[in-house]
Amino acid sequence: MVDDSAQLYTMEGIAAAFVILATVYLVAGTTSIYTPGDSHITDMQLEVLGNDVLLVMDTPVNGTVNSTLHTNLYEWNGTAFGEDFSRLLNERVDGTSDSLSYNATVSYRKEADGSVANYAFNTSGIQTGYEQAVRVTRLATIPGKPTGAPADFDTREQVVMLEVLIWRD
Amino acid sequence: MARINDDALMSIDFLAGFTIFLLSLIVAAGMVPGMLAGLQSATIDYDGVAYRTSVILAEDPGWFEDVNGGVGSRWEIKRDDEIQRMGLAVSKETPNIFSIAKVARFFNQTYRENPAFYRSRVFFSDIPYSFNITLKGDDFEYHLGDGTPEGEYGSIRRAVLVKNASEATLDFSNAAVLGAYADPATAPGATSTFNVSLNFTELLAPSPAYQVDPFSERITIRIENLNKTFYNGAQANLTNLKLYWRSNPGEPSFEIETDSLHLYVDGVQNSTLLTNITHNLTLIFDPGFFTRGAPDNKNVLTIRDLEFTFANSPGTNTTIKNTFNYTPTDDKVTMPPLKPAVLEVAVW
Numbered sequence: 001m002v003d004d005s006a007q008l009y010t011m012e013g014i015a016a017a018f019v020i021l022a023t024v025y026l027v028a029g030t031t032s033i034y035t036p037g038d039s040h041i042t043d044m045q046l047e048v049l050g051n052d053v054l055l056v057m058d059t060p061v062n063g064t065v066n067s068t069l070h071t072n073l074y075e076w077n078g079t080a081f082g083e084d085f086s087r088l089l090n091e092r093v094d095g096t097s098d099s100l101s102y103n104a105t106v107s108y109r110k111e112a113d114g115s116v117a118n119y120a121f122n123t124s125g126i127q128t129g130y131e132q133a134v135r136v137t138r139l140a141t142i143p144g145k146p147t148g149a150p151a152d153f154d155t156r157e158q159v160v161m162l163e164v165l166i167w168r169d
Numbered sequence: 170m171a172r173i174n175d176d177a178l179m180s181i182d183f184l185a186g187f188t189i190f191l192l193s194l195i196v197a198a199g200m201v202p203g204m205l206a207g208l209q210s211a212t213i214d215y216d217g218v219a220y221r222t223s224v225i226l227a228e229d230p231g232w233f234e235d236v237n238g239g240v241g242s243r244w245e246i247k248r249d250d251e252i253q254r255m256g257l258a259v260s261k262e263t264p265n266i267f268s269i270a271k272v273a274r275f276f277n278q279t280y281r282e283n284p285a286f287y288r289s290r291v292f293f294s295d296i297p298y299s300f301n302i303t304l305k306g307d308d309f310e311y312h313l314g315d316g317t318p319e320g321e322y323g324s325i326r327r328a329v330l331v332k333n334a335s336e337a338t339l340d341f342s343n344a345a346v347l348g349a350y351a352d353p354a355t356a357p358g359a360t361s362t363f364n365v366s367l368n369f370t371e372l373l374a375p376s377p378a379y380q381v382d383p384f385s386e387r388i389t390i391r392i393e394n395l396n397k398t399f400y401n402g403a404q405a406n407l408t409n410l411k412l413y414w415r416s417n418p419g420e421p422s423f424e425i426e427t428d429s430l431h432l433y434v435d436g437v438q439n440s441t442l443l444t445n446i447t448h449n450l451t452l453i454f455d456p457g458f459f460t461r462g463a464p465d466n467k468n469v470l471t472i473r474d475l476e477f478t479f480a481n482s483p484g485t486n487t488t489i490k491n492t493f494n495y496t497p498t499d500d501k502v503t504m505p506p507l508k509p510a511v512l513e514v515a516v517w
Contacts (some may be wrong), residue, residue: 010186017193025200041216045325048220052227052328056264058332061506063379063497073214093303093310093513098326 042168043134046100048137050166053088057081058138070138071158073106076146078122086124089166099169101125103133107161108142109154119150121162131167138162215323218298219516223325225291227512228264228301229256229304231271243385245274246457255290265329266507268447270385270456272304273329276311284314298516306331306510314515322517329512333505335381336389337365337495341397345499350491351398357488359482360408364492365390367459371496381497381504383459383473388495390475392450398487404445405487409478410452416470430454445485 057069066074072081081104090098104121140162145155230242232254242260243269244252255275257267284300292298301314309331317324341347350363367388372381381388395405432439433451452475459473479487497504 010182010189013186014189014193017190021193021197021200044220045216048223049326049328052265053358056328056330056509059266059378059507061330062504063375091306091328091511092326093511144203 043132045132046166046168047136049089049100050102050134050164054083054136054138054162054164056088057084058140069138069162070076073140073162074146076148078104082122082124085122085164100129101167101169103127103165104161105165107163108149109158111150111154112152114154117150117152124130125169131165132164133167136164136166193303200448204257215298215321215516216325217323218292218294219323219325219514220423221328222291222302223256223302223512223514223517225254226257226514227267227329228258228408230259230260230268231256241353244412246385246460249286252290259332259382263376263378265327266378267304267329267331267510268382268385269331269333270387272311274456276302276313277302285465286468287313292516298435300517301513301515303513304329304331304510305513306508308508309510317515318517320517322515324513324515327512327514329508329510331510334387335497336390336391337493337499337502338391338393339493339501340393342394347397348488348494352488352490353398353400355488356400359481361479361481361487361489363477363479363489365477366492367473367475367493367495369459369471369473375497378507381495383454386455387456388458390452390453390454390495392446392489395446395450395487396448398489400486400488402484402486404447404485405489406445406480406482406485407450407477408480409476410433411476411478413474413476429458432459436512 033094054069057072058067060067068084069081070079072084082102085102087102087146089100089102092098101124103123106121107116110117133144138161139159141157141159143157145153178499204256220480231244231245231252232240232242233247233251234253235247235251244255244258255271257271257275258264259268260264273496287300288294288297293299299318301312301317303313304311338348339346341351347353371385372383374380399405416433431451431453432444433449433453434444434446435448435450474492477489479489481487493499493501495502
């Protein structure tokens with residue numbers, strides 16, 4: 001041992017070790033690491049709820065009537081659809097309302113060339129394009145061209161796809 | 170003996186320092202699992218449990234295994250220890266459509282003191298989760314569990330439909346009902362009998378979401394304004410109520426014990442059948458009634474008749490007669506529409 005330069009003495013060493021240990025423990029304990037893979041849980045919750053709402057709307061309330069969703073589509077009534085969808089989507093058990101927004105689009109077959117066109121059925125607000133949205137869909141059989149549907153809507157019976165984007169404001 | 174030099178000697182300082190270092194290492198190594206536990210996000214775990222629980226409740230009809238080896242989904246009419254899993258759906262083909270009988274049994278407040286009962290039949294976890302399950306519709310609300318905590322908890326919301334039980338109302342102030350099921354112009358014999366017939370094959374034929382399920386749903390029969398059927402009388406005397414298995418003629422009928430049903434005479438709950446009725450009679454058969462007292466082949470689909478016997482005397486009589494078919498196509502039987510509701514499951 002030539003001299004004492006750059007030497008750590010025992011007591012200081014113990015103190016330093018405890019400081020480092022305490023710091024590491026605190027840092028590790030207070031940080032929650034939110035990995036990109038975990039965001040699927042909030043997405044999944046929205047998807048489950050969205051699918052539930054479409055299922056509820058697509059279930060006739062008794063054995064003799066059509067479902068609300070079928071009626072809304074066949075009457076091409078986006079406003080009525082929006083009211084029902086928004087109420088079921090945002091209703092909470094404590095009586096308050098959630099802040100979920102949606103944008104519903106219907107894909108239908110065009111009369112002229114059989115290609116598929118989209119129609120903006122109903123939306124709860126203006127989208128900025130930055131929404132973290134999930135997509136739920138439902139197919140419905142429409143017996144003919146609904147009154148009020150776009151002019152190029154196929155007049156034959158067809159299956160249309162209702163696609164709803166849901167996001168949290 | 171004098172030392173030549175210090176080589177290969179261990180100082181006391183080094184020994185103390187190394188001992189403390191080793192101790193610290195052991196302590197630090199012991200902290201590692203705890204540190205990792207702090208890293209995993211509890212909320213995400215709880216969200217997963219809440220989702221799993223909501224799926225069992227909303228999309229599964231449940232399961233029971235009884236002492237005779239019978240299995241099935243009508244757990245709401247079974248004893249507590251026979252219930253394996255408590256799902257609320259009407260059937261596995263109809264997710265998100267709840268049976269009101271299952272809902273009533275699940276949210277039964279007497280179970281509230283026993284969260285372990287729910288943990289082993291809905292949560293399926295060794296971890297003793299606390300929970301709050303709420304079902305709310307326009308005109309009903311059910312709660313189970315504790316209030317949600319201030320801190321973090323996992324939750325999920327589901328949109329569902331609730332299927333309610335049917336009921337039949339025979340109002341004798343209605344001329345059509347009076348003409349079909351009574352004859353007040355003619356003096357009755359010593360007894361009058363009236364039947365309510367339930368064709369189980371027919372009732373169970375439609376989709377589970379829209380059928381009348383007499384095995385697991387409440388059946389209500391209201392006889393109103395019975396005084397219109399009296400022949401110069403002021404009251405009627407119900408003396409006997411029997412259940413017949415019509416499609417198996419050899420099989421005995423049995424008398425219905427009054428403690429197995431709710432009997433309301435003129436709006437007042439009555440404990441005996443030997444009773445005088447002036448206006449209204451209501452019989453409510455709870456879920457499970459039609460499986461009770463049945464022979465071994467109890468779930469055979471068949472016709473069951475409820476036979477009402479009235480004793481007649483001057484002043485106390487009724488001219489009620491014929492057989493009323495309890496079928497949803499009859500306008501006297503009402504099937505309530507499916508009602509939308511919100512189910513919220515919170516776990517922490």
